[in-house]
Amino acid sequence: MTRAPIILQLLLVTLCTLSVSVFSSSTSSATDEFLGCLAVDIPPALLHTPVSPSYTPILLSSVRNLRFVLPGTPQPLAIVAPTEPAHVQAAVRCGRRHGVRVRVRSGGHDYEGLSYASVDRRERFAVLDLAALRDVRVDAARAEAWAGSGATLGELYYAVGVASRTLAFPAGVCSTVGVGGHLSGGGFGTLMRRDGLAADNVLDAVLVDADGRLLNRTTMGEDLFWAIRGGGGESFGVVLSWKLRLVRVPETVTVFKVQRQRNQSASDLITKWQSIAPALPRDLSIRVVVQNEHSQFEALFLGRCSRLLSLMRARFPDLGVTRPDCEEISWIQSTVYFAFYSSSKQLELLLDRGSKPDRYFKAKSDYVQEPIPVHVWERTWSWLEKPEAGLLILDPYGGRMDSISPSATPFPHRKGNLYNLQYYSFWFDDGTAEMEKRLSWVNGLYKEMEPYVSKHPRTGYVNYRDLDLGTNELAGNVTSYVKARVWGEKYFKGNFKRLAAVKARVDPDDFFRNEQSIPPLPAAKEWSFIQNPTY
Numbered sequence: 001m002t003r004a005p006i007i008l009q010l011l012l013v014t015l016c017t018l019s020v021s022v023f024s025s026s027t028s029s030a031t032d033e034f035l036g037c038l039a040v041d042i043p044p045a046l047l048h049t050p051v052s053p054s055y056t057p058i059l060l061s062s063v064r065n066l067r068f069v070l071p072g073t074p075q076p077l078a079i080v081a082p083t084e085p086a087h088v089q090a091a092v093r094c095g096r097r098h099g100v101r102v103r104v105r106s107g108g109h110d111y112e113g114l115s116y117a118s119v120d121r122r123e124r125f126a127v128l129d130l131a132a133l134r135d136v137r138v139d140a141a142r143a144e145a146w147a148g149s150g151a152t153l154g155e156l157y158y159a160v161g162v163a164s165r166t167l168a169f170p171a172g173v174c175s176t177v178g179v180g181g182h183l184s185g186g187g188f189g190t191l192m193r194r195d196g197l198a199a200d201n202v203l204d205a206v207l208v209d210a211d212g213r214l215l216n217r218t219t220m221g222e223d224l225f226w227a228i229r230g231g232g233g234e235s236f237g238v239v240l241s242w243k244l245r246l247v248r249v250p251e252t253v254t255v256f257k258v259q260r261q262r263n264q265s266a267s268d269l270i271t272k273w274q275s276i277a278p279a280l281p282r283d284l285s286i287r288v289v290v291q292n293e294h295s296q297f298e299a300l301f302l303g304r305c306s307r308l309l310s311l312m313r314a315r316f317p318d319l320g321v322t323r324p325d326c327e328e329i330s331w332i333q334s335t336v337y338f339a340f341y342s343s344s345k346q347l348e349l350l351l352d353r354g355s356k357p358d359r360y361f362k363a364k365s366d367y368v369q370e371p372i373p374v375h376v377w378e379r380t381w382s383w384l385e386k387p388e389a390g391l392l393i394l395d396p397y398g399g400r401m402d403s404i405s406p407s408a409t410p411f412p413h414r415k416g417n418l419y420n421l422q423y424y425s426f427w428f429d430d431g432t433a434e435m436e437k438r439l440s441w442v443n444g445l446y447k448e449m450e451p452y453v454s455k456h457p458r459t460g461y462v463n464y465r466d467l468d469l470g471t472n473e474l475a476g477n478v479t480s481y482v483k484a485r486v487w488g489e490k491y492f493k494g495n496f497k498r499l500a501a502v503k504a505r506v507d508p509d510d511f512f513r514n515e516q517s518i519p520p521l522p523a524a525k526e527w528s529f530i531q532n533p534t535y
């Protein structure tokens with residue numbers, strides 16, 4: 001059978017399941033009341049329920065991972081597609097009044113599908129799909145921009161690139177990732193070593209809180225403004241838009257990609273890269289993608305090829321980069337180069353928000369603080385050359401990341417981290433056996449790397465969300481802080497408690513909740529019962 005009919009089949013089954021599970025249950029009158037409440041302020045064209053023909057297309061419009069549209073996955077009882085802040089405020093207020101949680105979706109790239117699917121079959125939730133709130137306004141003279149959460153990174157980069165050849169924004173490499181989720185969890189890409197995370201370059205934000213109020217930086221206060229810049233999406237409210245600091249780049253930058261095979265000393269090169277890349281000048285970033293029997297070194301340099309070559313000769317001669325490897329292009333063209341692996345493609349590709357999901361994937365991440373020995377890399381090829389293998393992505397830190405305090409934002413992985421290591425498994429064939437094979441690959445390699453990565457805790461990046469690290473449990477009516485520390489300190493280390501304290505202040509009833517949302521910090525008297533608080 002070809003791929004299209006399989007997807008179609010999946011959708012039809014999903015739709016049928018929904019129409020049975022949601023609408024024939026005893027909750028139907030509560031659901032009707034919730035929908036009735038929404039209808040007061042939200043035009044019918046923006047409200048999609050499982051009985052509307054528009055429901056499935058809009059649900060799938062930004063799904064990236066087929067794992068979360070499999071039959072039986074709990075899905076929203078409504079999707080609201082707001083076109084103005086008042087619609088978001090109404091959805092939050094109606095949700096609270098009628099006991100329906102709201103999951104927020106900007107670009108839909110959440111690794112565990114939490115912006116549109118739930119693990120808990122009993123959960124009644126609606127999705128707020130912010131795709132229409134994607135206006136990007138660039139003020140080139142002030143080197144600032146306002147971006148709607150529903151914009152993709154590609155749309156943001158395009159708007160910046162059109163406004164000026166010498167302005168840029170430091171964020172991730174995949175152009176379809178949504179601004180809303182990306183900035184909420186940090187956001188790193190090729191400019192990180194010079195300019196930090198996307199979240200480090202946020203100047204202001206507009207947010208709808210758990211009471212449905214519209215707040216900006218001044219009215220939300222510095223604690224909440226701190227929490228939304230890296231504390232992970234969903235927990236604190238719905239961020240509608242972000243004011244961004246743009247950064248200066250030269251008119252011409254240089255990129256290269258060079259591949260080295262296993263039999264061309266790839267293990268040696270990766271081993272050396274671990275110490276070299278994080279210590280390079282800030283205007284050079286070289287990441288590595290390792291797949292099958294080859295490693296690919298991918299670089300962005302904020303300058304001309306001639307300077308890059310002399311730097312490479314001095315700092316990393318073994319990689320053997322030569323003039324023909326260089327391409328001199330504009331920064332905006334470099335975003336196309338990294339997203340689509342070609343510099344000749346049209347800039348307009350950045351505006352493509354992507355189509356229906358075409359793959360299943362599962363990823364995990366680590367931070368590496370000491371170079372992994374060469375014999376371990378040698379052993380890793382036996383994993384990478386398996387038929388069910390995925391790939392590894394190594395993103396170098398250092399530079400500006402070393403000079404930002406780990407508590408400046410909730411994102412704590414600063415000085416002392418050489419690079420982020422991502423294990424990414426993906427597959428196209430349906431079926432449990434295939435899925436188990438792929439999951440077992442990613443879990444097996446992750447386990448094998450344990451001795452060589454960060455410890456106490458073994459940390460990970462919240463934007464590479466991984467529910468294997470732990471999921472929330474309730475303590476009474478709210479998420480248990482003690483249980484959440486298991487996963488929370490892996491993403492946020494010592495910042496987790498402060499995030500929970502902010503949550504207790506701005507959303508004490510835990511309305512914005514999902515499998516890995518920040519729990520409210522228990523009140524002081526309950527807190528005293530908690531064993532071994534480490535902060």
Ligand code: FDA
Pocket residue numbers: 064103104105106107108109110111114115130149171172173174176177178179180181182184185186187188189232233234235237238239240463464
């Ligand atoms: P999505 O809409 O699924 O939201 C993610 C989470 O944030 C959910 O919990 C959601 O509820 C919440 N949320 C979304 N919008 C919100 C809002 N407006 N207000 C409050 N909460 C909100 N990362 C990186 O740092 N560098 C990279 O280069 C890449 N590359 C990359 C490639 C691909 C193919 C994928 C799938 C992912 C990445 N990522 C990445 C990871 C990416 O940064 C991460 O998945 C983001 O959370 C995605 O944001 P979206 O808005 O697309 O996701």
